[in-house]
Amino acid sequence: MQCKYIVEDIKNYENKSIGILYRNNISSLMVANILNEKNIDFYIKDDKTKFFKSFVLYDVLSFIKLSLNNKDRESFSKIYYKSYTYFNKEMCNFVLKHKDENLSVFSILKRFPNLEYYMIERIENFKHDISCISALKPNAIIKFIKNDLEYISYLEKLDDDGRNSLPSTLLILEILDEIARYCKNIDEFINKIYSLQDVLNEASKNKSSNITLSSIHSSKGLEYDVVYMIDNIDKEFPMERRNESVEDYLKILEEERRVFYVGLTRAKESLNVIAPYTPSTFVDELIKR
Numbered sequence: 001m002q003c004k005y006i007v008e009d010i011k012n013y014e015n016k017s018i019g020i021l022y023r024n025n026i027s028s029l030m031v032a033n034i035l036n037e038k039n040i041d042f043y044i045k046d047d048k049t050k051f052f053k054s055f056v057l058y059d060v061l062s063f064i065k066l067s068l069n070n071k072d073r074e075s076f077s078k079i080y081y082k083s084y085t086y087f088n089k090e091m092c093n094f095v096l097k098h099k100d101e102n103l104s105v106f107s108i109l110k111r112f113p114n115l116e117y118y119m120i121e122r123i124e125n126f127k128h129d130i131s132c133i134s135a136l137k138p139n140a141i142i143k144f145i146k147n148d149l150e151y152i153s154y155l156e157k158l159d160d161d162g163r164n165s166l167p168s169t170l171l172i173l174e175i176l177d178e179i180a181r182y183c184k185n186i187d188e189f190i191n192k193i194y195s196l197q198d199v200l201n202e203a204s205k206n207k208s209s210n211i212t213l214s215s216i217h218s219s220k221g222l223e224y225d226v227v228y229m230i231d232n233i234d235k236e237f238p239m240e241r242r243n244e245s246v247e248d249y250l251k252i253l254e255e256e257r258r259v260f261y262v263g264l265t266r267a268k269e270s271l272n273v274i275a276p277y278t279p280s281t282f283v284d285e286l287i288k289r
Helices: 002-013 025-037 055-068 073-079 089-097 105-109 117-133 138-148 151-160 166-180 186-203 246-264 281-288
Strands: 018-022 211-215 224-229 267-273
Touching: 002 018, 002 025, 002 224, 002 267, 018 025, 025 166, 025 186, 025 211, 055 073, 055 117, 055 138, 055 151, 055 166, 055 186, 073 089, 089 105, 105 117, 117 138, 138 151, 138 166, 138 186, 151 166, 166 186, 224 246, 246 267, 246 281
Parallel strands: 018 211, 018 224, 224 267
Antiparallel strands: none
């Protein structure tokens, strides 16, 4: 929703300098994608996003690739334990080392020694659900993987164990879902993901554009007529406390508050602070002033 709002609102500022600012570089992806789809010229000040190296991206692509080719052992090996399946490492190795290259992953799984009946049923269910992906429209794929294949449960467990931030991983899924909305089929979706990196590379050279995408850190010392600060959401900006002591986290919080202030003070004429989900504590503080 924030991207659609920005695309509509910037029409009111045709001859103005516009800064679209964010705390985390990965936030640039959704904005860059929709600007590109709408053929709106933009400059990206820095592209340090880890999106294209994200395990979530690789997982989603592996689910999709397995649906397109049920013999794809490499894709299976990346996601075999990330659904409702509870396949173990021994089962994965059994698939990877099986000599018959003509068998599907699911056929090999059913040949695993001493399988319980419930596990055979689970293999069949997984086979059915994976095959469904290839029949879905791109804008339904992410939701299906997240909910029907229960990938969200895996991400929640990572969050509970302190191994990854759930808001960060959900943001990547949201970006993928946004990209999928503009695609007619799976092939276009996959190609769009890879081509987006080229779009960002080209945009990094386009310094003459009046629209700039930048992290707040990189915007220090700069000003824009109009500023949109995006993704000001709870547990993202600032990040939620994990293993830090109370004293250390308060120091981090104060530094993050200063970064937020830097973003606020980049606007000369118009400031838009956007929180698409539960607002950040900084937004609440701003409202209460």
